[in-house]
Amino acid sequence: MDRDAISQRIAELIAPFNKKGVAIADGTTFAGELEFDSLTVMDFVAAIEDEFDIIISMNQQAEIETYGQLVDAVVKLQG
Amino acid sequence: MSMGDLFDKFAPVIAMREGLLASGVTDPFGLVMEKVISPTVAVCNGRETILLGTYNYMGMTFDPDVIDAGKRALDDFGSGTTGSRVLNGTYAGHKAVEAALCEFYGMDHAMVFSTGYQANLGIISTIAGKGDYIVLDIDSHASIWDGCKMGDAEVVPFKHNDIEAMEKRLKRIPEGAGKLVVLEGVYSMMGDIAPLKEMIAIAKANGAMVLVDEAHSMGFIGPNGRGVAEDQGCLEDVDFVIGTFSKSVGTVGGFCVSNHPKFEIMRLVCRPYVFTASLPPSVVATAATSVRKLMHAGNKRAHLWENSRTLHAGLKAKGFQLGTETPQSAIISVIMPDLERGAAMWEALMHEGLYVNLARPPATPAGMTLLRCSLCAEHSAEQVQQIIGMFERAGRAAGILPQG
Numbered sequence: 001m002d003r004d005a006i007s008q009r010i011a012e013l014i015a016p017f018n019k020k021g022v023a024i025a026d027g028t029t030f031a032g033e034l035e036f037d038s039l040t041v042m043d044f045v046a047a048i049e050d051e052f053d054i055i056i057s058m059n060q061q062a063e064i065e066t067y068g069q070l071v072d073a074v075v076k077l078q079g
Numbered sequence: 080m081s082m083g084d085l086f087d088k089f090a091p092v093i094a095m096r097e098g099l100l101a102s103g104v105t106d107p108f109g110l111v112m113e114k115v116i117s118p119t120v121a122v123c124n125g126r127e128t129i130l131l132g133t134y135n136y137m138g139m140t141f142d143p144d145v146i147d148a149g150k151r152a153l154d155d156f157g158s159g160t161t162g163s164r165v166l167n168g169t170y171a172g173h174k175a176v177e178a179a180l181c182e183f184y185g186m187d188h189a190m191v192f193s194t195g196y197q198a199n200l201g202i203i204s205t206i207a208g209k210g211d212y213i214v215l216d217i218d219s220h221a222s223i224w225d226g227c228k229m230g231d232a233e234v235v236p237f238k239h240n241d242i243e244a245m246e247k248r249l250k251r252i253p254e255g256a257g258k259l260v261v262l263e264g265v266y267s268m269m270g271d272i273a274p275l276k277e278m279i280a281i282a283k284a285n286g287a288m289v290l291v292d293e294a295h296s297m298g299f300i301g302p303n304g305r306g307v308a309e310d311q312g313c314l315e316d317v318d319f320v321i322g323t324f325s326k327s328v329g330t331v332g333g334f335c336v337s338n339h340p341k342f343e344i345m346r347l348v349c350r351p352y353v354f355t356a357s358l359p360p361s362v363v364a365t366a367a368t369s370v371r372k373l374m375h376a377g378n379k380r381a382h383l384w385e386n387s388r389t390l391h392a393g394l395k396a397k398g399f400q401l402g403t404e405t406p407q408s409a410i411i412s413v414i415m416p417d418l419e420r421g422a423a424m425w426e427a428l429m430h431e432g433l434y435v436n437l438a439r440p441p442a443t444p445a446g447m448t449l450l451r452c453s454l455c456a457e458h459s460a461e462q463v464q465q466i467i468g469m470f471e472r473a474g475r476a477a478g479i480l481p482q483g
Contacts, residue, residue: 057233
């Protein structure tokens with residue numbers, strides 16, 4: 001999958017967690033704009049991990065603040 | 080613009096606390112026990128209070144043999160060791176309690192730490208290093224999380240007690256990386272147990288080492304009180320059992336037992352073991368005596384289970400929402416609608432003369448407020464009935480149950 005395809009798939013996976021319907025762009029922040037709390041983060045990360053068959057460790061999650069950073073991380077983890 | 084300082088980050092907790100106290104409730108996190116009468120009764124705010132939130136599962140704190148052993152050690156060895164286990168802080172008593180633990184668990188090695196928190200912190204942060212992976216339950220105790228944070232391993236949580244989620248994550252770990260699966264026998268917030276047999280089999284099939292925290296099961300779960308792994312017949316597949324002296328054993332301290340042939344090297348490489356003073360002689364003497372008595376405590380175990388079943392059934396019948404469908408341990412968790420009403424219920428129980436733990440996020444799963452009850456083998460059947468009555472009256476007073 002290329003970056004665009006991955007980005008589109010992640011956007012679809014965010015939808016059920018995006019309760020306020022915030023518009024998603026590369027700069028959108030999970031904690032700030034999407035207001036993800038720790039429980040939401042856990043469920044959302046599990047959904048991404050299962051979709052792409054990858055592990056995003058807590059150590060890696062700490063480096064991811066925005067949607068764009070998540071897409072980049074998934075692209076990299078997919079190899 | 081006002082100047083803030085380093086305490087700004089605590090603003091949400093300060094606001095939570097102020098909000099709670101503004102409702103007029105007594106501070107549930109500021110309780111003082113003025114006098115302790117027995118493992119199950121203390122005087123709080125001048126009132127005799129039944130203790131139902133102490134983790135003193137086996138009621139060993141006032142056992143005459145335990146007390147005697149402590150007094151003798153205080154006389155013979157003094158009030159403290161003033162040193163690290165690897166320097167001047169290992170006395171005969173420290174070796175004796177480690178020998179008692181080896182016997183209790185039927186394992187080759189035991190290493191005693193100054194607290195249970197330090198046992199998890201030390202073992203987890205030391206055995207899982209850079210490039211290794213720790214796969215752990217999302218509802219793990221703070222000491223496990225802090226052990227992960229202190230080490231350099233990659234940390235991968237999975238949904239609570241979800242066997243499939245754990246397996247998927249194990250299978251995704253890069254080939255050749257070291258793997259440690261961390262589980263608990265009893266999860267202390269809801270009082271539920273883990274399907275250890277299935278989980279450990281999968282961990283082993285995927286080449287992982289397994290650490291199980293049995294803090295809340297030692298002494299009464301399993302035929303010999305060795306915990307949930309013993310009860311489910313998979314203790315021999317556990318590489319490291321973590322436990323504590325501050326629950327069933329009735330004093331303070333933590334430990335790890337293991338059959339790993341190279342385990343003794345941990346004494347030199349585990350920093351929370353090396354860089355702290357060892358337990359006082361009186362503490363290890365009381366612990367050793369208590370651990371040995373717990374090996375032959377079948378009748379007490381049976382009575383504790385009776386208490387747990389009676390309280391669970393009683394509270395359920397009164398209409399309370401509980402953390403587990405059936406009693407799985409000596410912890411019975413009563414789910415409150417929110418922190419404010421949970422604190423009101425806690426206070427109503429204190430007025431009845433009953434102490435339970437009020438637990439709130441982030442310690443609790445899914446943002447819940449809980450009234451956590453931990454039973455003791457020394458609670459009499461009459462006390463348990465009294466407790467059910469107290470819950471009913473407090474529940475109506477605090478509006479948790481419908482008015483009768």
